[in-house]
Amino acid sequence: MREHVAKQNIVDILVVEQSGTSFLEQVQELGLSADLEKKCMDAELFLKTEDTYGKHLYLTGENEKELATEVLLMRHRFTELVASNVVFRQAALTIIQNIYLCKERKIFFSTSRGSTEQERQEALRLFSQPLHQVSIPLEKTLQHLILARIWARILYKADHECLQSAAFKELERVVMALNTLRNIYMLLTIRLVSKITSRINSTYSQSITSEDASQIGTFGVARAAYRYHPSFGVRFSTYASRWILKEIQRQALHSRLIRISTSLVEKISRANRSGDGQQEKEALHTLARATVALGDHPDFLDQYTSDDPAHSTEQKQMSEKMYAAIDMVLTPKSADIIKRRYGIGPYHGQPQSIIQISDVYGVTRGSIYQLEKKALATLAVQLSDGKMKTKKNRSAVA
Secondary structure (H helix, E strand, O other), X not given: OHHHHHOXXXXXXXXXXXXOOOHHHHHHHHOOXXXXXXXXXXXXXXXXXXXXXXXOOOOOHHHHHHHHHHHHHHHHHHHHHHHOOHHHHHHHHHHHHHHOOOOOOOOEOOOOOOOHXXXXXXXXXHOOOOHHHOOOOHHHOEOHHHHHXXXXXXXHHXXXXXXXXXXXXXXXXXXXXXXHHHHHHHHOOHHHHHHHHOOOOHHHHOOOOHXXXXXXXXXXXXXXXXXXXXXXXXXHHHHHHHHHHHHXXXXXXXXXXXXXXXXXXXXXXXXXXXXXXXXHHHHHHHHHHOOOOOOOOHHHHHHHOOXXXXXXXXXXXXXXXXXXXXXXXXXXXXXXXXXXXXXXXXXXXXXXXHHHHHHXXXXXXXXXXXXXXXXXXXXXXXXHHHHHHXXXXXXXXX
């Protein structure tokens, strides 16, 4: 199990061993309302038959309240189990004391008006109380990110005896219930994800395909599902939409050869909405200087290319250097992945999605993501060195 956890890069996704029970059996164990159970059964059927997704398969306000209540109760149960076990509470104390020492993080579901440090001290006292006096009020339920880090540390530190104990089995059962509730949210928001990803900004769509965006968007739903509660004052669809867009934005900008900060993209959007032409022009010029095209993206280049001839020449030189570097500094497999991903060389004008490439190589999408990430980092270093040398040569000539 430790090896499995070590491969995970997503901190707030709860990792568990694959269950021997089906999804519908896990749903039935939760004891949800008949309406939600029927929707889960219908959604499962539609997905298996690849039929048109039913219009009635969506989350009503009552459905959202029911699921959010179940998530909160499961998080509260997790908090109680951690506080009542010596091994588990030690993991909690380590996380709260070390990782969140200087972080502005909420620890509990409902926070008092005190400072973050006061809340941290309260959490330390809560997990240090005598075992026979353990009492966790609902408002002291752990926030999800704290819970996820505690769970990851428990898995990392657990020995064989701990993994076989009744206390661990019960804690794992609660985590599996949380994941089942998360899966219900994801299953019944497929139309929401499709609607949002079909309208993503062109700045993002030139880095990821719509198919990839849909896959990435489901991670946003998962993160929202773990955290949402009606007390936030918004519907789950509204809350999840922000997480979906945030996840797509992060992944799209992260996969670019030259990184672009999310704050810069948001600045462009705000300027566009407010009609501030000068601010938008300045932000676009900054974006243009940070952009290196991997393939042919005429729409993007027409929008962001600078009028400065010197800049255009430098951009062209860097592109030529990059094409050469792909075959020179990358392994054949990494080079082929980059060429497929951005429509370079034999794949000119036909960029492939991560899903398509993973099917070609017969590996997981995560493996392709990792290889692409390393290859882009290598190319970025190569291009950065080349750019510095170009500037030095230009200075010497001057």
